Amino acid sequence: MTKEITHRLAEVTAVTRVSPSLVRVTVAGPELAGFEPHGVPDEGCVFNFPEPGSGGEPVPDAGRWYTVRRFDPVAAEMDVEIVLHPGGIGGEWARAARVGDRLRLTHHNSWFRRPEEAAWQLLAGDVTALPAIARIAEESAGRVPTTAVVEIPHPQDRRELGVPTRWIDNPELGAGSTLHEVLAATTLPEGPGYVYVAGEVSATRLTRKHLRHGLGLSTGSYGVIGYWRVDAEAWRRRQAESGVDTVALYAEAERLGSDEEETRDLFEERLERVGLL
Ligand SMILES: Cc1cc2nc3c(=O)[nH]c(=O)nc-3n(C[C@H](O)[C@H](O)[C@H](O)COP(=O)(O)OP(=O)(O)OC[C@H]3O[C@@H](n4cnc5c(N)ncnc54)[C@H](O)[C@@H]3O)c2cc1C
Structure with missing residues (x-):
C-alpha cells in the first residue's frame, strides 16, 4: 500500500x-x-x-x-x-x-500483509502495538486462528483481545523491550502462517533477524515494523554528529536488494558499519 x-x-x-x-x-x-x-x-x-x-x-x-x-x-x-x-x-x-x-x-x-494461505497468525508487540494488535485480532475473528504476545509496562494494561494472549510485564519498557527474547523462545505452530511484530526498534530488529535468519521464514510469512526507539534523542544526536545521510544509505540498499527484506538486511549492515544501528 x-x-x-x-x-x-x-x-x-x-x-x-x-x-x-x-x-x-x-x-x-x-x-x-x-x-x-x-x-x-x-x-x-x-x-x-x-x-x-x-x-x-x-x-x-x-x-x-x-x-x-x-x-x-x-x-x-x-x-x-x-x-x-x-x-x-x-x-x-x-x-x-x-x-x-x-x-x-x-x-x-499500512503494513499488515497476511498471505492467503496462512493457517495461523501470531501477533506480537509492545504496548504501542496494542491498538494494532487489538484491531487485527478483531478483524481476523473467525478467519484465522490467532494468538498474541503483548509486552506492557503496567499489569492493568491487560485487556480482552478475544484471542489467547500472553502478557509480558515490563515496568521498565521505556528503557528497553524484551520482546525479541520472548519471541526467540516461542515455538511457532506448524504449517504456513504469519508472524506480525511491532514495537521498539532494537527489539523488532533482533526479532526480524531471528525470524528471517534464525528460523529461515520466507519473505511474506512475517511482517516486522519498528514503532519507536529507546532514547531517540541520543540516536538523533549520534546521527547528526556522524554526518551520515541515512536516506542515501537506504536508497543504496534498495538499489541492491532484490526485495524489501533483503533491502532491510543491506540497510542494517550499512547502519552497523557507521555505528548507527
Ligand atoms: C506505524 C506506526 C504506528 C504506531 N501506532 C502507535 C499507537 O497506536 N499508539 C502509540 O502510542 N504509539 C504508536 N506508535 C509509536 C509512536 O509513533 C512513537 O512512540 C512515537 O515516538 C511517539 O512520539 P512522542 O512524540 O511521544 O515521542 P518522541 O519525541 O518520538 O520521543 C521522545 C522520547 O520518548 C521516548 N519514547 C517514544 N515512544 C515511547 C514509548 N512508546 N514508550 C516509552 N518511551 C517512548 C523516546 O525514546 C524519546 O526518548 C506507532 C508508530 C508507528 C511507526
Whole structure:
C-alpha cells in the first residue's frame, strides 16, 4: 500500500483513559469525511499536534504515527490510542488532551500483509502495538486462528483481545523491550502462517533477524515494523554528529536488494558499519 499524504484537520471530541499507559482520543470533523480507510487493520496516520495544553494550531513537522483503532465513515470519526510515556510531543500532548483540541492528519499507510494461505497468525508487540494488535485480532475473528504476545509496562494494561494472549510485564519498557527474547523462545505452530511484530526498534530488529535468519521464514510469512526507539534523542544526536545521510544509505540498499527484506538486511549492515544501528 503506498503512502498517502494529505492534510486533514480534526478536532478532539472525546478523551478516555483506557488503562494506566493508554489514552483513547476520538477525533472528528468534516475533513475526516474524505478519509479512505485501507481496510488493512494496522493502518496508521501521522498526527501533527499543537503544543501540549496550548489548544493552539497543530505544528507542522511535529508528526508522529498512530494506528487507526476505529474509523466511522458516517460520523467521520476516528479513535487512536496513545501511550502516555514521559517526554515527546505525542505522549505529552495526549496527557493534556482536551475536547476541542485540534490535530492535523497527514500521512496514511499500512503494513499488515497476511498471505492467503496462512493457517495461523501470531501477533506480537509492545504496548504501542496494542491498538494494532487489538484491531487485527478483531478483524481476523473467525478467519484465522490467532494468538498474541503483548509486552506492557503496567499489569492493568491487560485487556480482552478475544484471542489467547500472553502478557509480558515490563515496568521498565521505556528503557528497553524484551520482546525479541520472548519471541526467540516461542515455538511457532506448524504449517504456513504469519508472524506480525511491532514495537521498539532494537527489539523488532533482533526479532526480524531471528525470524528471517534464525528460523529461515520466507519473505511474506512475517511482517516486522519498528514503532519507536529507546532514547531517540541520543540516536538523533549520534546521527547528526556522524554526518551520515541515512536516506542515501537506504536508497543504496534498495538499489541492491532484490526485495524489501533483503533491502532491510543491506540497510542494517550499512547502519552497523557507521555505528548507527
Ligand atoms: C506505524 C506506526 C504506528 C504506531 N501506532 C502507535 C499507537 O497506536 N499508539 C502509540 O502510542 N504509539 C504508536 N506508535 C509509536 C509512536 O509513533 C512513537 O512512540 C512515537 O515516538 C511517539 O512520539 P512522542 O512524540 O511521544 O515521542 P518522541 O519525541 O518520538 O520521543 C521522545 C522520547 O520518548 C521516548 N519514547 C517514544 N515512544 C515511547 C514509548 N512508546 N514508550 C516509552 N518511551 C517512548 C523516546 O525514546 C524519546 O526518548 C506507532 C508508530 C508507528 C511507526
